[in-house]
Amino acid sequence: MITGAGSGIGRASAQAFAREGAKLALLDQNEAAAEATAVETGGIVVPVDVTDAAEVEKALERAAESMGGIDGLLNSAGILSSKSFGSIDPEHWRKVLDVNLTGTFLVCQAALPYLLKAPGAAIVNIASGQALLPSLTGSAYAASKAGVMMFTKCLAMELAPNIRANTICPGATATPMTDSEIPPEDTVRRQKLADAYAMKRLCVPEDIANGILYLMSNEASAVTGIALAVDNGRTYH
Template sequence: MTARLAGRKIIITGAGSGIGRETARIFAREGASLALLDRDRAAAQATADETGGFVFEVDVTDEAQVTAVVGASAEALGGIDGLLNSAGILTMKDIDTIGVDEFRRVVDVNLTGTFLVCRAALPWLRQSTGSAIVNIASAQALSPSLTGSAYAASKAAVMMFSKSIAKELAPEVRVNIICPGATETPMTDQGVAPDDIEGRKALAANYVMKRLAQPEEIGNGILFLMSQEASAITGIALAIDNGRTFH
């Protein structure tokens, strides 16, 4: 621990599992105060039991809920100077099999949810010095897979939305994007089950380093972009994907 986030007040969405949960652990070790947001309150509470922080249940697609919960988070923390949007859902259905309602749901959670939380947090982010937003996109935002067009499109939109608001909010608020490849999380398990040995090998074969990432490897990249070590960095999309995409 180096206290790289000492005194920082950070909201994390999707804090109950995967990258969000592991990043909460890292942020807590580095001295941040946290508001842990998730649709699954019990999962967020489990993260809080490890890391401390305030727990809030929220559906990121519901504007009224988001506005209320972000306001409550700011009150609990005494302000907001960091935001990690990690909430997201995955589908790998192709264009022939995905229904319009599911397509809209993926875009609504991944893109609209990110927009709503960012907008709700802005009054507090603008009041703080050195504020930063990190949004989670995907390596599929840079190079799509053979299936999963809805997911790839939603994450590419998150990336470009983030680049756009990086211009809009500079110099007061930095905005950056992390593009993870396949990572050992419940989301990846949805696509290829942990006990599907051959499937996991085939998935890893898409990566130069022939393996999946660990959540803490993604969290360490998020930590860098959230910290003042990245004070001159805004609008970048950082791929942490074991060499799946070179760009």
């Protein structure tokens, strides 16, 4: 089950899982975008606002019913904020944390009864390289993603040995979310961003999807509670 499946990392992950033969439930607030992913992957579309607890519970019930259970959960839904601390109002702060952190909590909690019934179940939550090493702006985003990282470590402790829980921390990735902050045509700013990374490039969604695929797979059966940086060498975590 994938939240934020309509674009970016969520969509690339759905494609990667589909190639491995997985049944998929594609959750997204943007139903049309999720439908486009479904055409590529064969997954079922479940529209949901991850900040609404009642919607989340119904969405998880529908997803579990359609797939005959849930054995893997990827929380990819999120929003970006690069506002400086001095310019953040309380409403903006709450919105960023509601989507990125509380949304992840609500989905994990609603999924728990289904995951407990599935041998080898796994959770992967998407945090950010900003959770490991913040930039000069974006404190709300960094705080929300650091919260996701620590929340996932807590899940790993509480849910073992039945369920593994790991975080993936992407570097700047060429997704619609990133494009909304730094448009592709702004090559100067994008190159300046890339120059902060050892590999001198931005990630692409497939880079992150490959890491997620590993963490969700049986090959990672001894891996839980980690924060895996896939960031072209920005944090050296």
